[in-house]
Amino acid sequence: MQYASFLAPNGSETWGVVIDEVAHDLGPSGLNLAATIRESIEKGIFGTDLDLTGAPTYAEAELTFLPSLHNPGKIICIGVNYRAHQEESGKTGQTAPTVFTRFADSQMGHLADAVKPASTTKFDYEGEMALVIGKDAWHVTEEDSWDYIAGYGAYNDFSVRDWQKAASQWIPGKNFPSTGGFGPYLVPAADLGDVNELTLETRVNGETRQKASVSDLVFTIPQLMAYVTGFTKLNPGDVIVTGTPGGVGLFWGEGGLLNAGDVVEVEITGLGILRNTVANEIN
Template identity: 75%
Template sequence: MKYASFTAADGSATWGVIEEGRAFDLGPSGAGLAPSLRAAVEQGLFGAVTAGQYQAAPARPEDGIGFLPAITDPGKIICIGVNYRTHQEESGKTGQTAPTVFTRFADTQMGHRAPAVMPASTTKFDYEGEMALVIGREAWHVAEEEAWDYIAGYGAYNDFSVRDWQKAASQWIPGKNFPSTGAFGPYLVPAADLGGVNRLTLETRVNGETRQKASVADLYFPIPQLIAYVTGFTRLSPGDVIVTGTPGGVGLFWGEGGLLADGDVVEVEITGLGTLANTVERER
């Protein structure tokens, strides 16, 4: 089953189930099951909504809704850098002994079909197709062998990056936190519905051209190790997000014309999670 956050008919934020081209409103403007998708995760509703519950809710065509970030208000967004060998090799960052971790702020996110805003202060705007996971319960000092039990669901992510700001110093946070540069969605799929994620394929396309393609099984630090590492230094709560890393093929290393320009359409497609699409819009 696919869940999403989106705008209601009155423009307010809501969430619900997407099925057969229809968006069923389970939020405050609809069935009122929970105020947000994050709250649904907290309350144990995510992945447990029955057909009777969502089919009785108000529905609109999926094509007519405005998608919001799958989790609009995560308490924490933890991003993992250079976590595929192909990206390590192209960037010269091989031989890692621990994950590279940085943070993204919740208010920098946007949804499927929303513009990816290239800041006026850069000419080095880039894409990073990734898979994100959402934490389902309080997590602190989680053992690797128990890590899968803490995941509520998965979605596609595009960690758009402002490379000159990112590389100006050793800390990456400035280049990863401009407004409307963290695309998340269109859907959040329950972990139980998806099964093993190592069989999934991630593909990033720019104007229809494949730039990145990798199996999730190629993660250098696999998901259980990431959860164990992150919860070794910070508590995670339901609705918190871990963005697991991007494969080789980012625009910075693609060659001439690899970086993004105004009007480019970037798609991140992951098996079973749908296709996240955003058009680059230069800041005016």
């Protein structure tokens, strides 16, 4: 099942299930089962067998997508967590995950512009897989970690490299407005099977730049769950963005970084294609 957050035809924020390119409105402008996908997770109805009878429907092609979860309490991002990316960046031998935060209001949805800040010449892509927490998670063991995951989605952690590299802390380069692409869908964990078998691919203007199996993660999903919940409590609807493979623009070579008009796609098996076009910031 593919869940999405979007604007209804009347402009209100809502959410629903997309089946055969038709969105069934389950939010405030529809069946009103919950205000947001996050609330549907909190109420325990996300990923369950829902009765769609009477739900307003809209053609997917006409939707204005919002970030799959546009109101998470926390977005925890993991850096250099694929072997090839560690090697290209010279950051091998880590004994613990690299962790930074992204603010919820820096996100945008599928088909929205990725805004290149006027203050940078080094705008980059990072295709990633995000997981969403399904219940209160604190000191979760690796063995129990899968039970705490509600679902997964594609993510693009667009990065402002000069701001990121200016100091040891990455937060400034990861939180400009409209630089965190999330979507188009959030897919329940139960619908995906073994996520280690999924393939992540990032394309720029149709050219494949990144391609890796989720099994190539240095710190696995259970290890990330145990580590992150070892220092902060996670709540339903919180997000962990698990890392990007090798092939980011910074190390791709001449012309690897992004400019206005570039179309970036992140495709993950079973999770759809997240597509964003780069646009220059308008002062």
